Amino acid sequence: DVKVTQSSRYLVKRTGEKVFLECVQDMDHENMFWYRQDPGLGLRLIYFSYDVKMKEKGDIPEGYSVSREKKERFSLILESASTNQTSMYLCASSLRDLITNTEAFFGQGTRLTVV
Amino acid sequence: DAKTTQPPSMDCAEGRAANLPCNHSTISGNEYVYWYRQIHSQGPQYIIHGLKNNETNEMASLIITEDRKSSTLILPHATLRDTAVYYCISGGYQKVTFGTGTKLQVIP
Numbered sequence: 001d002v003k004v005t006q007s008s009r010y011l012v013k014r015t016g017e018k019v020f021l022e023c024v025q026d027m028d029h030e031n032m033f034w035y036r037q038d039p040g041l042g043l044r045l046i047y048f049s050y051d052v053k054m055k056e057k058g059d060i061p062e063g064y065s066v067s068r069e070k071k072e073r074f075s076l077i078l079e080s081a082s083t084n085q086t087s088m089y090l091c092a093s094s095l096r097d098l099i100t101n102t103e104a105f106f107g108q109g110t111r112l113t114v115v
Numbered sequence: 116d117a118k119t120t121q122p123p124s125m126d127c128a129e130g131r132a133a134n135l136p137c138n139h140s141t142i143s144g145n146e147y148v149y150w151y152r153q154i155h156s157q158g159p160q161y162i163i164h165g166l167k168n169n170e171t172n173e174m175a176s177l178i179i180t181e182d183r184k185s186s187t188l189i190l191p192h193a194t195l196r197d198t199a200v201y202y203c204i205s206g207g208y209q210k211v212t213f214g215t216g217t218k219l220q221v222i223p
């Protein structure tokens with residue numbers, strides 16, 4: 001089974017702290033994604049990466065950065081956490097198949113609270 | 116990327132077919148239609164996807180209209196475990212964008 005593992009299930013951080021959310025996948029997938037999920041807004045794409053050291057902005061990249069130094073690991077960084085970044089963060093990965101396309105596999109999510 | 120619209124909520128009697136509609140009128144020719152569901156407190160789970168032909172797997176069937184502007188996810192015999200938020204999404208092979216989904220409540 002594909003496994004996408006997020007380092008923490010729950011996290012509480014203070015305003016202004018630098019926060020790292022880690023995601024690891026074990027299926028050699030090229031694509032990795034970070035979403036945030038908020039009530040009434042659904043899942044919104046923050047960043048995605050289609051290869052090591054490659055990244056693309058999603059729909060709401062402001063206040064976030066990402067790092068992909070190794071294929072299996074995709075990190076989301078909040079440079080200076082703010083209360084409006086309190087949310088559920090979901091990581092996903094998928095195989096890069098240009099012909100038939102494939103599904104994305106999600107982690108269990110990290111519920112981040114910024115106080 | 117195409118945007119999708121779905122009804123915010125639906126009810127379905129247990130054992131009946133659940134038909135979940137989705138509009139994706141701005142979808143482009145190479146964008147797939149995907150369906151995922153999210154059970155409370157879990158990450159989304161893939162259900163099915165298609166380009167222009169109807170698709171069926173062990174979980175569901177996907178009916179895509181000929182003009183590709185809408186689709187329907189069919190759960191043939193809904194169970195209480197199918198209560199979840201269902202997302203219809205579209206995108207190219209790299210970027211997959213979600214909307215707010217349909218909350219399906221299966222009623223005993």
